[in-house]
Amino acid sequence: MPVTTTDDTTTAAAPADQGTPTVRNLLDPGFELTLRPMRYPDFYERYRDAIKNTWTVEEVDLHSDVADLARLTPAERHLIGRLVAFFATGDSIVANNLVLTLYKHINSPEARLYLSRQLFEEAVHVQFYLTLLDTYLPDPADRNAAFAAVENIPSIREKAQFCFRWMDSVENLDQLRDRADRRRFLLNLICFAACIEGLFFYGAFAYVYWFRSRGLLHGLATGTNWVFRDETMHMSFAFEVVDTVRKEEPDLFDDDLGAQVTAMLREAVAAELQFARDLCGDGLPGMNTDSMRAYLECVADQRLVRLGLEPVFHSENPFPFMELQGVQELTNFFERRVSAYQTAVEGTVSLDDDF
Template sequence: MSAIFDDWDTPAPPRTPAAPAQDRTPASSAAGTAAAPDRPAPAALAPVRAADKRIVNGKADINQLAPFRYPWAWEFFLNANKNHWTPLEISMAQDVHDYHHKLNAAERHVFENVLAYLTTSDILAMRNIGLAVMEKMSAPELQIYQARQVYEEALHTWTYQHCIESLGLDQQEIYNRYRVVPEIHGKIALANRRLERVMRSDFDLANRDNLHEFALSYLFFAGIFEGCWFYNGFTPIFALQRRGLMKGTAEQLQYIMRDEVLHCAFGIRVVRQLLQEENLALDPVRLRELWDEAEAAEAAYAGFVLREPILGYSAALHMDQFRFIANRRARQLGVDEPFPGARNVLPWLDEQANLRKEKNFFETRVTEYQTGGALSWD
């Protein structure tokens, strides 16, 4: 890819002058010219068998979709396409008034820094799927859903940008917080570290150590980055929404959350299938390290974003809920709960994912998704 852009401004070589029209008669029809010898037809190939497909290191033709080995992956793709939306469909007019006239200083601090974290996180998630995961999948039904996932991460980034523009926030200042605020940068840096090595195209998954690292990285992004950090990360904005504030932004985040629910569910399904196919057991020490690093980064972030509690929400509640959600993801992954005894201190959070609400057809679009609400998280 880089070679294409490197040559973008390179002048094209001079063209060889075209032969006169009378000299361009096909050789096969010219008098006294022998026809080119026929090339042998390529040998026929064996048909693709679903049993030859694998999550990684598969032997089947990567370009042939069916027969499916993983029909559930195709269902994820079909369901995701039922959930199409854009940020322009939701009015931000009331949010502009709320932000400038109703939010207090602590609430604006929370709102701005949640948005600052999210703007970069979805781009990072897009790079993870598009550059580190998708090209290593060896079954096209997996890649097709992940292509949709890459699009959705870009859509989410557009949504945050739409919110920033609508509210008239300083874009340079908001976007740079992930670099200059240590507590935000810490989460991004941890995710980048988990991404960098497995993103290499020469990362050989036939090597068992590399395969284990890839599985841990995928588990981190599916189960923690999207399944915990994103799922829990929208909650401060939802806490404002429950008080009638910033409802347009919160509704945008509800759409994003529904996409992330599917991303997380798909990723967890892939990780479990990968471990089973490859007869791979995760190192419990490295898995514990992963949970501990994620908890420490989240605690620092919550302490900064919620340095002053807002009505109905605090850093302590945020961390209690993070640990509860982390246990849920661990159960879904089939591994030990990292935080035994963690309680569901925000039972209303799951309601935000379900988007089950009445809507006036003439005032706004219907927000009921057709498929995501059926997902079971317990």
């Protein structure tokens, strides 16, 4: 059994004749099953916090969006069509990586509790995006094309190929046996957290809140508020896993790994900028490729700083509606849920990674 971190129900020490427990690191091969004594209580608390934030797709009212869609210009309809096509596949990539890689290699029952909860949340997101497609694209042929976006929309295909380049190298590993395996896993996890959930989805959220800032698609924005909070928590958990591994095995984090992560973020910005060119075309009022470039570079620098690396872009956020998103909408989210749910939400909200 591993050594314990003291908590409120710490078990008695093992008898001396049982020997000294083996100290395991988070990425050591194996499948720890025992939650007491608890080694990683912070992961368990994250699981408990996630349970408090349960929401369902049936609570999102998209009826007003149908009228709004009829008011959009052809360029705006193109943007929203591409956006929901990305949503249709993005969370499926995340869910597959959770099951095939993260759950297998993060050797902590507390962390696996959280990952199990995260998988449920990703399923809710997929259902939400399915509902969006059914509502926004009434033509079955259009819906089928959106679900096949990875194959037939170049800008979405490029984002998917980026994910596979950085994440697939550990899918077939049964165990992380050596330093090289663990570094490959870390690159997978950082791509998952910083690039997919922390950049691709944050870019998508900006388009949603741009529509909302103009009084459009409030149903989409409501559901996105809750997805936004889930994704922020997913990213925060993944970064805490990285922090834990860094404390336990600091030799894994050298200049070479830092250079790889920086190159990864640069590639992610380039892929997402290609998507922005597709969505924005020649530009829309308050939304164009140049403003999205600045926004994406600003977010990418935030992710690099969170990982202990130097920022590389030094751009400022051009979207004031994203600056307000974390405080205003998440506050409203909690106010609604205290009266609408059987389990009231308690505690505080951390907004460190917002926009």
